[in-house]
Amino acid sequence: MTLDVAWVDRWVRRTAAVVAEHRVELIELDRQIGDGDHGENLHRGFTAVVGRLDELTEPPAQIGDVLKLVATTLMSTVGGAAGPLYGTAYLRAAKVTGLPELDAPAVVAMIEAGLEGIVARGKATTGEKTMVDAWSPAAAAAQTAAAGGATALEVLEAAANAAEAGAVATDPMVATKGRASYLGERSAGHRDPGAASSALVLRAAVTAATDPVVPAAP
Amino acid sequence: MTLDVAWVDRWVRRTAAVVAEHRVELIELDRQIGDGDHGENLHRGFTAVVGRLDELTEPPAQIGDVLKLVATTLMSTVGGAAGPLYGTAYLRAAKVTGLPELDAPAVVAMIEAGLEGIVARGKATTGEKTMVDAWSPAAAAAQTAAAGGATALEVLEAAANAAEAGAVATDPMVATKGRASYLGERSAGHRDPGAASSALVLRAAVTAATDPVVPAAP
Amino acid sequence: MKKLINDPARVVDESVDGFGLAHADLVRVHRDPLFVVRADGPVQGKVGLVSGGGSGHEPLHAGFVGRGMLDAAVPGAMFTSPTPDAIAPATTAVDGGRGVLHIVKNYTGDVLNFETAAELSDAEGVTVRAVVVNDDVAVEDSLYTAGRRGVAGTVAVEKIAGAAAERGDDLDGVATVAERVIANVRSMGVALAACTVPHAGTPSFELTDEEIEIGIGIHGEPGRRRIPMAPADEITALLTNPVMDDLGLAGGEQVLLLVNGMGGTPLSELYVVYRESRRLLEARGATVARSLVGNYVTSLEMQGASVTVLRFDDELLSLWDAPVHTAALRW
Amino acid sequence: MKKLINDPARVVDESVDGFGLAHADLVRVHRDPLFVVRADGPVQGKVGLVSGGGSGHEPLHAGFVGRGMLDAAVPGAMFTSPTPDAIAPATTAVDGGRGVLHIVKNYTGDVLNFETAAELSDAEGVTVRAVVVNDDVAVEDSLYTAGRRGVAGTVAVEKIAGAAAERGDDLDGVATVAERVIANVRSMGVALAACTVPHAGTPSFELTDEEIEIGIGIHGEPGRRRIPMAPADEITALLTNPVMDDLGLAGGEQVLLLVNGMGGTPLSELYVVYRESRRLLEARGATVARSLVGNYVTSLEMQGASVTVLRFDDELLSLWDAPVHTAALRW
Ligand SMILES: Nc1ncnc2c1ncn2[C@@H]1O[C@H](COP(=O)(O)OP(=O)(O)O)[C@@H](O)[C@H]1O
Ligand SMILES: Nc1ncnc2c1ncn2[C@@H]1O[C@H](COP(=O)(O)OP(=O)(O)O)[C@@H](O)[C@H]1O
Ligand SMILES: [Mg+2]
Numbered sequence A, B: 001m002t003l004d005v006a007w008v009d010r011w012v013r014r015t016a017a018v019v020a021e022h023r024v025e026l027i028e029l030d031r032q033i034g035d036g037d038h039g040e041n042l043h044r045g046f047t048a049v050v051g052r053l054d055e056l057t058e059p060p061a062q063i064g065d066v067l068k069l070v071a072t073t074l075m076s077t078v079g080g081a082a083g084p085l086y087g088t089a090y091l092r093a094a095k096v097t098g099l100p101e102l103d104a105p106a107v108v109a110m111i112e113a114g115l116e117g118i119v120a121r122g123k124a125t126t127g128e129k130t131m132v133d134a135w136s137p138a139a140a141a142a143q144t145a146a147a148g149g150a151t152a153l154e155v156l157e158a159a160a161n162a163a164e165a166g167a168v169a170t171d172p173m174v175a176t177k178g179r180a181s182y183l184g185e186r187s188a189g190h191r192d193p194g195a196a197s198s199a200l201v202l203r204a205a206v207t208a209a210t211d212p213v214v215p216a217a218p
Numbered sequence C, D: 001m002k003k004l005i006n007d008p009a010r011v012v013d014e015s016v017d018g019f020g021l022a023h024a025d026l027v028r029v030h031r032d033p034l035f036v037v038r039a040d041g042p043v044q045g046k047v048g049l050v051s052g053g054g055s056g057h058e059p060l061h062a063g064f065v066g067r068g069m070l071d072a073a074v075p076g077a078m079f080t081s082p083t084p085d086a087i088a089p090a091t092t093a094v095d096g097g098r099g100v101l102h103i104v105k106n107y108t109g110d111v112l113n114f115e116t117a118a119e120l121s122d123a124e125g126v127t128v129r130a131v132v133v134n135d136d137v138a139v140e141d142s143l144y145t146a147g148r149r150g151v152a153g154t155v156a157v158e159k160i161a162g163a164a165a166e167r168g169d170d171l172d173g174v175a176t177v178a179e180r181v182i183a184n185v186r187s188m189g190v191a192l193a194a195c196t197v198p199h200a201g202t203p204s205f206e207l208t209d210e211e212i213e214i215g216i217g218i219h220g221e222p223g224r225r226r227i228p229m230a231p232a233d234e235i236t237a238l239l240t241n242p243v244m245d246d247l248g249l250a251g252g253e254q255v256l257l258l259v260n261g262m263g264g265t266p267l268s269e270l271y272v273v274y275r276e277s278r279r280l281l282e283a284r285g286a287t288v289a290r291s292l293v294g295n296y297v298t299s300l301e302m303q304g305a306s307v308t309v310l311r312f313d314d315e316l317l318s319l320w321d322a323p324v325h326t327a328a329l330r331w
């Protein structure tokens, strides 16, 4: 399948479904080292996103239009740290996806733009136990894959794999950004909820490219 | 042993010890159908009584002096329903014990006066699941025993036995006076704390007459 | 049991001590016996108002001592009414020459201890009258009970009687106003979780995660019946309807709506209850003229709430609106 | 989980709705997006004050909307900072022509959302400045944390900045006063039992009957360390000493002492904490010039308390004393 506007629509809807499915798990992760709302926040956000997609009278013309709709909806419905961070990520990603269809370099650019948005807002670097620890390896893996001649889908897959590994790698980290940093050493031994949700988001991009089914609204 | 002023001193101190010993049990009974303070209230009261007895520079001359000290101390330290009720019981009892030593009729008079004091203040009759259900059979049993020619100690014993049976008999009653009455039917199946403590008080009178040991302060 | 206390036997003393220090502009604390009086009292020429009861219901009563409300509060041990030897001197202390009104919540212990105290005060030449607050519709006022309990409606009685005293009414006048409030105020409460009295150490009753206790008192006594947990609006109806029925609200009334927290319920939830209770009152045709939402008559850290409705007449409304300056109520 | 709510997804809306009905004399509730503004606003010629944050800390912030304090409060979802699309219109709504101050508690989410909102407002021609409250000494303000959190000291910032705005200071002046409060206020909290966020359904952390959590935040976040349960005076010292040390109290200071309940702690216990905290301050040579004891910045039904100390200067003291008329603070 091609990474076109239909794909991005499926990606977003699949993300909403996956977030709904993992809502409790994300709440639970956030309860351990945060305030227990991450799953709820994203669920509220992506439910709203799907609602707005459904309300559109004509289908979005461009990939970037969908991503921008996601960005503004998340910003206005998620709140907390994740709202502005994901919002900015999607906003920046929207800006670099002005093509009818994404090729491998465009996928790299999209993921890098997302990472840059998160870093621009949150000022975190890798190793601080945040979603950056999922997005940063994802961007690096995407770049490596693209440089090695991978297809757009392969690039996406490399990014999702790396994001998942990156989320797992946050387990032993001591948080120095976000709410978990208040716990100091006690934050070690728990997975960062934002990194975990980021991995879900990127995996959903892959699934949307391989599975033509459009998930029902969550 | 004779029921003299030394006995009444032992009675009061034994009551304090027994109340301390049964404090938690009385709290527990009151927690079931009241507000869980009866054991605490009596414990506070009798601890104060012993303190005041100890503070006396010369030993009390008369049985009534001790009972009056108990009355005023309970009134000023117990609070709740039990404070005025027990206080009045001891006050009335003090008035009829102007003898150096109690004979059988005097024991009857003392217990009857106590009962009258409780009824005068609390306006309860038997069967309402209150301390009256211990004191009323106690007074009746004392009278019967005295009429049958029992000794003063035997009269006391008859009263204590009847009070204990009376306390047990409150178990199935539905309270219509005091805090337990708020529970209506749900008050059945629990022993009335005030009846239970009344039985302890009267049993202590017997023990104080048979056991010369003066219990240590609780 | 975990509590921010040092010793169950000292918690009332230390708490009242702290209260006195925090509100030295409003109150003085008398020790041995323990009571709290207005810092600027006794107010000569004014009827004195004394209330009191077991501790654990804070801010009741000490939090309502001050201009326009109580002259003295007598705190008993936790959930245990105070003794006459504390009530009587408090009564004497606030006598401004025009007599003293005792505001007593209807519990056997409170009634008996205040009765004895009134006799003692009388013997000292202080004229005392007493009113007994019994607003709790959860208890039937019948031969089979000790009568309805005094619960959150007490705040309305103390506020309005306080205003009547402040404007100069004589003892009978203040008592009459207080009785009028009592005749027109009703309450009903619910507990989601019980409280733990410090000296007892275990909760006063146990509720599973699926049940609540309706018709709860403010002393950790169990209520009248246990029902399955339900949405707030349903629970609110179970509290508000009996109150409206007992008051015989038929429409056209002006009322005070007091949604009272039992101590361990978030304010946000009290406003959810307030919202539905107000809707029910308005559906009956009553106008919610004044509102109060918060922890006023608590039961330690009990989770739950009560709904109190007072039917105003013009005078009661204007007395409610009269200035008040206490630690817990001020306008 | 048992709560007096109808639906976790509606609790904030319904609660704010009830709040608006109960305090219609003071506030108006704006819906879609949700925010609360002064009923008599926007006040022309006055700097507007906007605060907000996750819900569940009531009476913060809506309870502090009114004359002499906030012009608007923006409630987010439970424990979740509000979004820019609510903050920005609230900002516009209270602009009286002299700019608007955002009072932001220092959490990543709050800071980011208020930042975005300020950009949006700026684009609409409203001048916005922001101050960030970070009074919680439990968190080290270092490279290794998101910085100290904003907790109960927020009340002092909102009260005093509100008074400065009310007397007519310009935006920079109000911001400067707010910054001075922030520089002089410190807090530290303890939890005896955690709270349960409605949508989560389970307590935010678990404590046995023998342990407490020191350095707790107000979002159900666990604190810095867990210690065995201890008497109130010992716990109070663990809260008060770091606050005094961080402020560098050396004696001779005039301070505000705020003992804040987390929502599920009886008032009586807060006064026990107040008593010892005051003793410790006085032992340091400080004078407790003003006091506040109660539930002001809560964490739903969490059991626990926090101690906040503000070092006054003459101006801050007189601004603290200036009249205020809000649902939760009034004098
Ligand atoms: N400064 C930051 N930079 C990047 N990500 C961050 C930062 N602060 C927090 N996060 C991410 O946000 C997640 C928490 O999101 P969420 O729970 O929705 O917000 P909040 O912490 O406000 O409750 C964290 O798990 C982390 O991944
Ligand atoms: N009207 C009454 N007449 C006689 N006894 C009563 C009456 N009311 C209550 N009591 C007794 O008082 C006991 C409760 O005492 P206590 O717990 O100390 O007081 P309170 O009910 O005020 O907490 C009851 O168990 C009952 O025996
Ligand atoms: Mg979170």
Ligand SMILES: [Mg+2]
Pocket (backbone or CB within 6 Å): B030, B034, B035, B036, B037, B038, B080, B179
């Ligand atoms: Mg009792």
Ligand SMILES: [Mg+2]
Pocket (backbone or CB within 6 Å): B035, B037, B080, B081, C054, C079, C080, C081, C109
């Ligand atoms: Mg009692």
Ligand SMILES: [Mg+2]
Pocket (backbone or CB within 6 Å): A035, A037, A080, A081, D054, D079, D080, D081, D109
């Ligand atoms: Mg949050």
